[in-house]
Amino acid sequence: MTDWSDPRLPSAEKTSPRQLKRMSRSFSGVGVGIPPERLQQIAMGGTATADELVDVSFALTATQLISEKRRSKRARAQRHCVRGFILVVAILISINVLVCLGLLLFMLTQHTMPY
Template sequence: MTTWSAPVMLGQRSVSRRQSRRMSRRFEAVGVGIAPERIRAIAMGRPATEDELVDVSFALTVTELLNEKRRSRRGRARRRCTHSLMVIAGIVVAINMLLCMGLVLFILTQHTSPY
């Protein structure tokens, strides 16, 4: 995986039809409209205008930023969930200990004689 500042250019790898359709949809989501056929043509090394290359580079960078943002949000949610589960487990253990201590004190008071 590359960093968001150095995205993989399309000419550096081959792109299947499915991948080109997916890339086209992702590019549309960030405001760059390139047809899947044109993405495949650029990936195969056919000549492209400077504007198309800038658009592709921009779209790749922005989609990588969005993916990184999504991954960080998912990581925070996972940590928050883990923290909540640990707090709940601690509360359950504390309540259990209090109930057990109360039961032990109740049993001890039953065995003592009133005299």
């Protein structure tokens, strides 16, 4: 079971007004407009209609899903950058090896005696 399959509002003691404002903005980003004051009332155990509870549950689930998608996209981008870095380093090492071998062959041909 994932975290977003059983959404719950954090308790009122654990959230600050700033966090509630941020949560309200993220809820409006998924189509649920609930003011921060109302979120605080619901978190404190105040009476809420069934529609409000469904809206809060949906908004929590949707924002958690969006957050997980954003994290996975960032992880993919990071893996892509690491692979690119490894490729660049491998190319630089191979060029260095080829230049060293060329220099070695050039030095060896200079020390041979002409006929």
